[in-house]
Amino acid sequence: MTSQAALSSRxxxxxxxxxxxxxxxxLFGMFCAWVGASPAGVxxxxxxxxxxxxxxxxxxxxxxxxxxxxxxxxxxPARAGIITVGNEGAFVVGGLASAAAGLATLQxxxxxxxxxxxxxxxxxxxxxxxLSAGLQYYRGINAVISSLLLNYIGIALLLQLVEGPMHxxxxxxxxxxxxxxxSHQLGHIPGxxxxxxxxxxxxxCIVSWFxxxxxxxxxxxxxxxxxxxxxxxxGLPLGTLxxxxxxxxxxxxxxxxxxxxxxxxxxxxxxxxxxxxxxxILVAFLSRQSPLRILVVSVILGAVLASGGILQRDHELPDAxxxxxxxxxxxxxLASEALSGRISFVRSVxxxxxxxxxxxxx
Amino acid sequence: xxxxAGENSQTSRREFLAAMAAAPLAAQDRLAIGFVxxxxxxxxGYNQAHVEGxxxxxxxxxxxxxxxxxxxxxxxxxxxxxxxxHQDGARVIFATSYGFLDPFVLRVARESPxxxxxxxxxxxxxxxxPANVGIYFGFxxxxxxxxxxxxxxxxxxxxxxxxxxxxxxxxxxxxxxxxLGARSVNPSVxxxxxxxxxxxxxVREAEASSSLADQxxxxxxxxxxxxxxxxxxxxxxxxxxxxxxxxxxxxxxxGFLTGAEWAWAVVYRRYAEMIxxxxxxxxxxxxxxxxxxxxxxxxQLSPFGPAVTAxxxxxxxxxxxxxxxxSQAVYRxxxxxxxxxxxxxxxxxxxIEDPALDQMNWLLEGIHGEVxx
Numbered sequence: 001m002t003s004q005a006a007l008s009s010r011x012x013x014x015x016x017x018x019x020x021x022x023x024x025x026x027l028f029g030m031f032c033a034w035v036g037a038s039p040a041g042v043x044x045x046x047x048x049x050x051x052x053x054x055x056x057x058x059x060x061x062x063x064x065x066x067x068x069x070x071x072x073x074x075x076x077p078a079r080a081g082i083i084t085v086g087n088e089g090a091f092v093v094g095g096l097a098s099a100a101a102g103l104a105t106l107q108x109x110x111x112x113x114x115x116x117x118x119x120x121x122x123x124x125x126x127x128x129x130x131l132s133a134g135l136q137y138y139r140g141i142n143a144v145i146s147s148l149l150l151n152y153i154g155i156a157l158l159l160q161l162v163e164g165p166m167h168x169x170x171x172x173x174x175x176x177x178x179x180x181x182x183s184h185q186l187g188h189i190p191g192x193x194x195x196x197x198x199x200x201x202x203x204x205c206i207v208s209w210f211x212x213x214x215x216x217x218x219x220x221x222x223x224x225x226x227x228x229x230x231x232x233x234x235g236l237p238l239g240t241l242x243x244x245x246x247x248x249x250x251x252x253x254x255x256x257x258x259x260x261x262x263x264x265x266x267x268x269x270x271x272x273x274x275x276x277x278x279x280x281i282l283v284a285f286l287s288r289q290s291p292l293r294i295l296v297v298s299v300i301l302g303a304v305l306a307s308g309g310i311l312q313r314d315h316e317l318p319d320a321x322x323x324x325x326x327x328x329x330x331x332x333x334l335a336s337e338a339l340s341g342r343i344s345f346v347r348s349v350x351x352x353x354x355x356x357x358x359x360x361x362x
Numbered sequence: 363x364x365x366x367a368g369e370n371s372q373t374s375r376r377e378f379l380a381a382m383a384a385a386p387l388a389a390q391d392r393l394a395i396g397f398v399x400x401x402x403x404x405x406x407g408y409n410q411a412h413v414e415g416x417x418x419x420x421x422x423x424x425x426x427x428x429x430x431x432x433x434x435x436x437x438x439x440x441x442x443x444x445x446x447x448h449q450d451g452a453r454v455i456f457a458t459s460y461g462f463l464d465p466f467v468l469r470v471a472r473e474s475p476x477x478x479x480x481x482x483x484x485x486x487x488x489x490x491x492p493a494n495v496g497i498y499f500g501f502x503x504x505x506x507x508x509x510x511x512x513x514x515x516x517x518x519x520x521x522x523x524x525x526x527x528x529x530x531x532x533x534x535x536x537x538x539x540x541x542l543g544a545r546s547v548n549p550s551v552x553x554x555x556x557x558x559x560x561x562x563x564x565v566r567e568a569e570a571s572s573s574l575a576d577q578x579x580x581x582x583x584x585x586x587x588x589x590x591x592x593x594x595x596x597x598x599x600x601x602x603x604x605x606x607x608x609x610x611x612x613x614x615x616x617g618f619l620t621g622a623e624w625a626w627a628v629v630y631r632r633y634a635e636m637i638x639x640x641x642x643x644x645x646x647x648x649x650x651x652x653x654x655x656x657x658x659x660x661x662q663l664s665p666f667g668p669a670v671t672a673x674x675x676x677x678x679x680x681x682x683x684x685x686x687x688x689s690q691a692v693y694r695x696x697x698x699x700x701x702x703x704x705x706x707x708x709x710x711x712x713x714i715e716d717p718a719l720d721q722m723n724w725l726l727e728g729i730h731g732e733v734x735x
Contacts, residue, residue, distance in 0.1 A: 048449065049445070049449060052449070053448070053449075055448040055449070056448075056449065059441070059445070174435055174436070174461065264437055265436065265437060269436075271434060271436035271437070271438075274438075306445075309430050309441070309442050309445045309446075310445065310449060310450075312428075312429065312430045312431065313396070313428035313429065313430060313445075313446065313450055314428065314450070318431075319402075319430065319431050319432040320432075
């Protein structure tokens with residue numbers, strides 16, 4: 001590809017999501033006007049709740065942390081050609097496994113206990129997504145479907161365990177596991193309300209970028225994702241690559257579940273399934289599966305999530321309004337993928353390249 | 363600057379005061395009060411009763427009230443309360459759901475000692491809980507008594523049905539006082555109680571209501587998050603219903619008799635007045651516990667339905683008067699529970715503010731149901 005074609009496809013990678021966001025914002029604005037709120041006022045409030053002050057920034061970053069990790073859970077397997085939406089399930093089993101591991105190692109020093117929790121959460125989440133990927137690769141079962149269904153199984157498993165074998169009889173109103181004592185919980189970044197989960201998220205995004213863009217492994221994964229048959233022909237170990245990419249993605253979501261348990265709730269309960277996994281899918285698609293873009297998009301969507309309350313308080317909109325916004329955004333993103341390769345100037349550049357290539361050959 | 367301000371205050375104090383009185387206060391100068399509810403605002407039940415109370419504050423010029431609904435009893439409620447404090451400048455927060463208090467309200471209250479928190483129906487531990495937390499609640503036994511009396515007067519079969527969430531003291535109080543009211547006008551009345559197990563289980567409430575109707579019950583009532591389904595089933599089965607929490611008369615134009623509903627507007631207005639006057643629960647100028655009864659207008663009877671004749675309405679009004687002037691008590695001995703044990707001895711009665719009633723673990727004789735389930 002010449003530089004011109006590369007530039008065109010890069011432009012496309014910006015134009016398509018941008019169009020989708022503008023379309024989503026317009027549609028949501030119309031929705032707000034329809035239910036009787038001023039769209040400009042609503043957007044001003046979303047900005048205020050997300051970025052209006054240091055307090056609001058912290059709210060956004062707190063929510064961005066799990067979104068980064070959950071975004072990677074879709075993005076990494078996607079680069080190897082597996083589309084999964086099992087983030088919520090991996091998140092939940094990760095949280096559950098980390099709670100179990102943490103409760104089993106309370107005698108150990110806090111750092112060791114947290115390390116064990118993180119490993120347990122990561123492994124559980126990783127296996128969860130690798131299971132869907134394996135089912136597709138070895139058995140031909142569509143990973144979108146299997147991972148979606150595994151979400152429900154993961155949540156059911158959580159409910160079963162917190163109401164059964166792992167139930168703390170002291171948690172009457174809200175069934176939960178025994179608590180992790182405060183001394184063994186994940187702390188906060190000094191001078192803020194933000195827990196170290198944000199650091200995990202940022203590191204995971206940067207490491208993922210490095211793995212994909214600067215290592216041979218990443219090169220191989222991208223070849224597998226680009227054209228599986230070609231990858232096979234050049235002798236790449238397809239199964240191993242698909243499974244490791246999926247495992248790493250799932251491990252990120254599992255780690256997010258661990259953070260939710262170790263830094264926020266201090267125990268596993270139904271409360272940890274707060275939908276970060278599902279929003280993570282949106283993050284991954286908005287970022288077009290790029291780890292560095294996930295960093296930025298997570299903060300923006302973190303701000304959107306943080307503004308659910310202010311829309312109720314300042315505009316008397318229903319509490320589901322922010323979910324409506326997420327839904328509209330997701331639909332717009334998916335629909336915009338249809339534009340891929342159809343934007344006229346991009347298409348014309350690529351056609352010309354092809355013609356020139358053909359001319360050169362003949 | 364100083365001089366100008368001084369001149370102003372001398373030359374135009376009267377004008378200034380007149381302007382102050384006439385113009386509504388700027389939004390940021392008004393007392394910011396936040397409300398959090400566990401359920402939806404339009405549940406025609408517990409949550410909507412609180413929403414009505416919040417809406418009443420719109421008429422109070424010095425108050426700016428806002429709310430969040432469907433807030434789970436998890437750290438989410440902490441986040442909501444913090445946002446109200448830091449983004450909207452809330453000085454007062456009303457946490458309306460039982461599960462909000464411990465540890466969520468307590469934790470945020472410790473973080474923000476200048477903000478006052480009021481929790482509906484919780485228990486405060488002196489000494490360990492933060493001083494800026496207050497508790498408010500009402501005693502609705504008398505209104506349930508009057509609703510039960512209405513049921514007793516209208517019922518033809520003498521069989522009543524009660525669909526309840528959980529056999530906890532507050533629910534048992536309502537069941538027993540309803541029964542006492544019904545029995546005061548029809549001594550042979552019986553009641554069947556079904557516990558569903560949780561506050562919001564509409565399907566199970568509907569099943570329980572239907573099966574009670576099948577058994578020949580002709581007045582249904584309940585104590586759940588919102589008995590809307592119970593009232594709807596009664597209307598569909600052509601029997602009568604009394605409501606709870608909120609006015610449900612619109613759900614059953616034919617069969618709705620009356621109901622026991624909360625009047626939180628009174629409570630919220632009273633709190634707003636006290637806080638506007640500079641009082642605070644933290645320094646003891648607002649009582650730690652604010653409670654009230656029918657007399658204090660914390661609760662009221664829903665409007666009567668068409669099946670309650672003028673004559674019956676008068677009888678109920680007379681009973682209400684006797685309750686208000688103290689010549690009649692809801693819990694007056696001798697009372698026996700449905701296992702035959704005496705729970706209130708002859709010649710004595712229990713005031714409804716008596717904390718002993720919060721230990722209630724019995725159902726009166728004539729009630730079919732078990733506390734132990």
